[in-house]
Amino acid sequence: MDSHQDKYAAFVEHPRFGRGPHFTGLKPDLLQVTFHWHSPKSCRIPGTAITADLTRQTAATLAVTHYFDAERTCEDCGRPFIFFAQEQKHWYEELGFGLDSNCVRCVPCRKRQQGISRLRERYEELFHVPARTVAENFEFADCCLTLVEQGVFHKRQTERVRMLLNRVRDDRHDDVKYKELATRLQVIENQTGQYGDAQIV
Ligand SMILES: [Zn+2]
Numbered sequence: 001m002d003s004h005q006d007k008y009a010a011f012v013e014h015p016r017f018g019r020g021p022h023f024t025g026l027k028p029d030l031l032q033v034t035f036h037w038h039s040p041k042s043c044r045i046p047g048t049a050i051t052a053d054l055t056r057q058t059a060a061t062l063a064v065t066h067y068f069d070a071e072r073t074c075e076d077c078g079r080p081f082i083f084f085a086q087e088q089k090h091w092y093e094e095l096g097f098g099l100d101s102n103c104v105r106c107v108p109c110r111k112r113q114q115g116i117s118r119l120r121e122r123y124e125e126l127f128h129v130p131a132r133t134v135a136e137n138f139e140f141a142d143c144c145l146t147l148v149e150q151g152v153f154h155k156r157q158t159e160r161v162r163m164l165l166n167r168v169r170d171d172r173h174d175d176v177k178y179k180e181l182a183t184r185l186q187v188i189e190n191q192t193g194q195y196g197d198a199q200i201v
Contacts, residue, residue, distance in 0.1 A: 012081040012106040021045045021069040038102040039070035050085045056093035076109040138177045145184045
């Protein structure tokens with residue numbers, strides 16, 4: 001294993017591109033090209049350039065002529081990862097992201113973040129349902145508990161779940177979902193201080 005592989009062995013793996021750089025051998029003439037300002041020389045990995053299609057980028061003062069694999073440190077978990085040149089091309093040419101959008105989280109943290117956003121949306125949606133069914137109440141409680149477990153909601157939010165579970169009829173107490181929710185709630189209620197810094201909503 002060479003030093004390159006050693007270095008990138010510690011990087012977070014991308015499900016599509018792996019964890020190490022993709023060397024293309026392309027050496028653009030540095031006088032003719034503009035690179036992404038989010039990827040200064042210090043984080044660009046030499047030898048990984050791919051050409052950009054300027055007609056597909058959203059208008060910017062300075063277009064980007066080449067993408068390079070670029071090293072990043074995840075804002076959430078602090079682990080190193082690569083924002084791959086192919087990924088950049090996909091973002092800026094296929095998905096229509098502006099060149100000002102930067103990749104600051106590794107894939108697992110991005111997925112987690114997206115999961116949290118979806119959960120919050122679902123929680124809000126269920127919150128406003130006037131007469132929730134039992135299944136909807138369980139889902140609502142599940143969203144709330146997960147958001148507390150993830151440190152997004154303050155522990156105080158579980159008071160709503162407690163009230164909700166207290167109102168569940170006795171004949172539903174053998175329900176697998178009820179038992180699971182009650183157990184998770186108990187775990188949170190038994191913890192102290194751990195969520196003190198989480199956001200209150
Ligand atoms: Zn991360």
